[in-house]
Amino acid sequence: MREPQVFLVNPAHATVGMSFLTPRWLFVIAAATPRSLRDPILVDESIEKFDPSRVIAGDIVGIGITTDNCLPGYDVLRAAKRKGATVIVGGIHATIFPEEPLSMEADAVVTGNGEAVWGDAVRDALNKRLVRRYDGGRESGDKLLPARWDLLAKQRLRNRYLFPTVQTVVGCPENCTFCSVWVTEGRNPRLRLTDAIVQEVNELNAMGFQTIMFADDNFNPATLGRIAREGSPSRREGLESLRERRLEFFREYARRVHRVIPSFTQMTSEVAEDDEYLAAMHDDMGVRGALIGIESFTLEGLKSARKMWNPVGDQMVNVIRAIQSHGIYVLGSIICGLETDTPETIAAMQEFAKSSTMLFAQFPVYRPFPGTVDFREMVADRERRSSSNPLSLAPKHATELLYEKYWLHNRCPRVIVKHPHMTEQELLHADQGCWNEFYSFREIWKRAVQLPCSWTWKFIFVFASLGFRALYAGRGISADGARTTLGLMPRLTLKGVGQLLAFSSLQRKRKLAQVS
Ligand code: SF4
Structure with missing residues (x-):
């Protein structure tokens, strides 16, 4: 009889052998697992299915669920329970609906920042005194743990991911009506410690990763534009101090990482009014791409999303161009089906998206x-x-x-x-039109020839655009987990990216070996 083993499972609808982004929570909760135990076994179901035959009675299975992947998560829960494991469920969906996993026979739920209480839950499970609920609340930034990236190599996962995810700030000061970030993570952004971030990036750099994602809720919670529209004097003061601390962090990061790796992130469009901040993002943090929530090009659409501070129509087009002129390329996210949308407004948004010259766009259905x-x-x-x-x-x-x-x-x-103005078919048709038009070969080629890079990179961009459309059409990058099947093209894209990834990692390791 072996000693109890901890499994951490990231559920997925489709298993394709690789993934673009590391599910950061797996590696952070691994760091919160008591070191007196063997390393937890990480299972990302987009890479391999959870295998219940590896589980025996007395093991502990932790499952992190979002709204998109809770259904396969509950399948894992039932399979693990049948093997006699103790099952503990956490993640954003469990935080919002803690009773739901319990009603599915989970032994306990973890809500809020799981890393604060995961160790207690595991110890309690081993000592047979598990309680139903562990609330991690909102940990301050200095207590947020570095991820255990060493497990990527130990568990042969290194070549399965394209971009590792590092977090620098949690929470967002805005309050958009369609977003749960500010509800669950709060409106007072919490900064992680520079030491912890630098340590993670250096470790990933040494492993051969050439690009990272700063998986922040909002990379720019306090730019000049944001500060200027703050009505409360005390909050404005707080934001001013936050901006200074961010800029200081950017400078220190550039000084201390072994190499500033190209990165991408997600942020708000207001950064366009803050040249100092934009330059620091680009020069010190290596940011070369960012997902920006455009949501709508109409004032009515932005009002319905409580995002009136976003520029409208041509002004947003200019903002996107301004950000891209700083060397930060934009993936714009435009929601199809906000309450005020009609087929005509969606068609107009499609034109704005094209004329903005943003490199990528996504059009998730509301x-x-x-x-x-x-x-x-x-x-x-x-x-x-x-x-x-x-x-x-x-x-x-x-x-x-x-x-x-x-x-x-x-x-x-x-x-x-x-929808009040469109039937289901009209909405789907309008949405499909956006994807078809933005990612038509003609439009992709137009964007490619404008890129200031070699022809090799232009062709890589064309390939990446076709792959992006194949993978995300209709849903968008943040709702990836909702895909229940993957067609031939997305599978081939992922396989192709996997081969590229293995090759580039090998090249990078060789270079590092030569340097040392
Ligand atoms: S700005 Fe972005 S992260 Fe912040 S509340 Fe709005 S959608 Fe959410």
């Missing part, structure tokens, strides 16, 4: 996610609409949520709302 203001209000609207009480309040939204617990539907439709 869906209200749990934890957001939209979701909470639309659930309340469902009750109001079905109420026979004449004094019941009028619904807040013209958009109707059709399925309250849509994440539990095996074949959940892409459109889960009844």
Whole structure:
């Protein structure tokens, strides 16, 4: 009989043998696992399926779930329970709905920052005194643990990922209605310690990674534009100090990492008004690409998303061009199906997207996610609409949520709302039109020839654009986990990227060996 083993499982609908991004939580929770035990076994189901035959009674299985991947997560839960394991479920979905995993027979749930309480939960499970709930709350930035990247090599995962994820700041000061970040992580951004970040980046650099993703909720929580529109004097002071600390961190990072690796991240468009910040991002942090939430090119759309501070129409086009002129290329995210959208506004947004010259764009179909203001209000609207009480309040939204617990539907439709101005078919058609037009070969080629790089890189860009469309069309990069199947083209793309990845890692290791 062997000693108890901890498994950490990142569930996925589709298993393809590799993934673009490392699921950071796996490596952070591994760091929070008591060192007196053997290393936890990491299972990322986009790489390999969870194999219950490896589990025996007394083992501990930790599963991290989001709304997109909770369904395969519950399959893992049931399989692990059948083997007699203790199952502990955490992640953003468990934080929002802690009762749901418990109702699926989980032994305990971890809510909030799991790294704060995971060690206690494991020790309690081993000592047979597990309680139902462990709340990690919101850890301060200095307590957020570095990830255990050594497990990438130890568990033969190094060549399965293209981009490792490093976090520098948690939380976002905004309050967009379709986003759950500020609800779960708070509006006071917490900065991680520079030492911990530098240590991680140097470790990844030594492993041969050539690009990293700063997986921050909002890389730029306090730029000049953001500070200028802050109404509260005390909050403005806090943001000013935050901006200074960010810039100091950028400088220190550039001084201390062995090499500033090219990176990409996600941020707000207001950074365009802050040249000093943009230059520091580019020069000190190596940021070469960023996902920017454009959401809509119309004022009405931005109002419905509570993001009126984003520029509208041509102004946003200019902002995107300004950011790209600093050498930071934009992946713009535009939501199709906000309450005020019509087929005409979506067609107009498509034109704005093309004229902005942003390198990549995604057009996710609108869906209200749990934890957001939209979701909470639309659930309340469902009750109001079905109420026979004449004094019941009028619904807040013209958009109707059709399925309250849509994440539990095996074949959940892409459109889960009844839109006030478009049928499901019209919405899907308009969305598909955006993807088709933006990623038509003609448009991709136009963007490629404008790139200030060699022809080799232009062709790589064309290949990457076609791959991006094949992988993410209809859903967008942040909702990747929702894909339940992958067609031939996405699979070939991933395989091709996998080969490139293995080759580039080998080259990098050779170079490092020559240098030393
Ligand atoms: S969408 Fe972006 S800017 Fe808005 S709250 Fe979420 S992270 Fe912040």
